[in-house]
Amino acid sequence: MWLMVVSVPLLPAIFMVSGRYRAKAAALCRRALAWALRLLRGRVCVRSTHAFVFSKCTHGKADSVLKTFDLYADTHPSLCISPQTAEALDEAVRRVRPSRVLELGMHCGYSSVRLLRLLPPAGRLITVELDPLTADLGEEIILVAGFKHTQFQVLTSSSAEAIPTLHSLLEHDKGVSEGLSLVLMDHDPQQYLPDLLALEREQLLSPSGCSLLLIHRNQRAEGLRGILDHIRARPDRYCIKSELQFMTEIFYQKESTRVEV
Structure with missing residues (x-):
C-alpha cells in the first residue's frame, strides 16, 4: 500500500511524456521505487533490531548491548x-x-x-x-x-x-x-x-x-x-x-x- 502511494502520482508523468523521453522517465520511476523499497526495508530493520537489543540486553552495559547486536545479526538481516x-x-x-x-x-x-x-x-x-x-x-x-x-x-x-x-x-x-x-x-x-x-x-x-x-x-x-x-x-x-x-x-x-x- 505504501509503495502504491509513492508510485501512483508518478504514473501520469510517464504516460504524458513524448516517446523520446518515456524510457528515461520510466527508468527514473524505477529508481524512485527502488529507493523507496530500500528505505522501507531499512526502517523495518532498524525497528526490529532496536526492539530486540532493547529487550534482551543488560541496560547500562555497553558490552552487553554489542553482544546482543551480534546475537541478533546471527539470525536476522x-x-x-x-x-x-x-x-x-x-x-x-x-x-x-x-x-x-x-x-x-x-x-x-x-x-x-x-x-x-x-x-x-x-x-x-x-x-x-x-x-x-x-x-x-x-x-x-x-x-x-x-x-x-x-x-x-x-x-x-x-x-x-x-x-x-x-x-x-x-x-x-x-x-x-x-x-x-x-x-x-x-x-x-x-x-x-x-x-x-x-x-x-x-x-x-x-x-x-x-x-x-x-x-x-x-x-x-x-x-x-x-x-x-x-x-x-x-x-x-x-x-x-x-x-x-x-x-x-x-x-x-x-x-x-x-x-x-
Missing part, C-alpha cells in the same frame, strides 16, 4: 557492521586514541556504542543520521548502553548540512582547536568525497593527524573510487593506511613533517 570490521574499528580507535570523533551514518547505534566505549573520559562523539526514526532509536540505544548526553550528540540532518555546523557545536569543548582526530564514514558512499572536501574546507580535521575510516558494505560501491582517487592525488596530505574487505583506513596530516602511524 542487520545493518550492523561485520565482526571483522568491528575488530578493525576497535583496533583503529585504540591506536589513534581520539578525543573528538565524527560518525556519519548512525544506523542502529551499533558503531556509536563501539566508538564511545573506547573514548577517554573527556572524549566526545558527534553522530549524524539523516533519517529521524533511525536517529531517535539509535540515540535510545546509546543511552541504554550507559552513555550520557555529555559524551555524545546526535544530529538529525544530512551530512552536507551538519558539517558546516560542527565548529559551533565544538567551540565550548576543551581542545577544539585540535580538530577531529577520527571520522567514521558509514553513510552514502556517494557522499564520501563531498563530505571529505567539506571537512577540509571547514578545517575540521586535526592538522596533526586524523584517521578516516570508510565502511564499504558493497565492495563495488560507487563513490569509493572518487574519494580514493582524491587521496592518491594528494600524497602530501593523505595516505592509505590499510585496505580491508569492508573498510579502508586513510590517514590525513596537514603539517609538512609526516609522522609514521
Whole structure:
C-alpha cells in the first residue's frame, strides 16, 4: 500500500511524456521505487533490531548491548557492521586514541556504542543520521548502553548540512582547536568525497593527524573510487593506511613533517 502511494502520482508523468523521453522517465520511476523499497526495508530493520537489543540486553552495559547486536545479526538481516570490521574499528580507535570523533551514518547505534566505549573520559562523539526514526532509536540505544548526553550528540540532518555546523557545536569543548582526530564514514558512499572536501574546507580535521575510516558494505560501491582517487592525488596530505574487505583506513596530516602511524 505504501509503495502504491509513492508510485501512483508518478504514473501520469510517464504516460504524458513524448516517446523520446518515456524510457528515461520510466527508468527514473524505477529508481524512485527502488529507493523507496530500500528505505522501507531499512526502517523495518532498524525497528526490529532496536526492539530486540532493547529487550534482551543488560541496560547500562555497553558490552552487553554489542553482544546482543551480534546475537541478533546471527539470525536476522542487520545493518550492523561485520565482526571483522568491528575488530578493525576497535583496533583503529585504540591506536589513534581520539578525543573528538565524527560518525556519519548512525544506523542502529551499533558503531556509536563501539566508538564511545573506547573514548577517554573527556572524549566526545558527534553522530549524524539523516533519517529521524533511525536517529531517535539509535540515540535510545546509546543511552541504554550507559552513555550520557555529555559524551555524545546526535544530529538529525544530512551530512552536507551538519558539517558546516560542527565548529559551533565544538567551540565550548576543551581542545577544539585540535580538530577531529577520527571520522567514521558509514553513510552514502556517494557522499564520501563531498563530505571529505567539506571537512577540509571547514578545517575540521586535526592538522596533526586524523584517521578516516570508510565502511564499504558493497565492495563495488560507487563513490569509493572518487574519494580514493582524491587521496592518491594528494600524497602530501593523505595516505592509505590499510585496505580491508569492508573498510579502508586513510590517514590525513596537514603539517609538512609526516609522522609514521
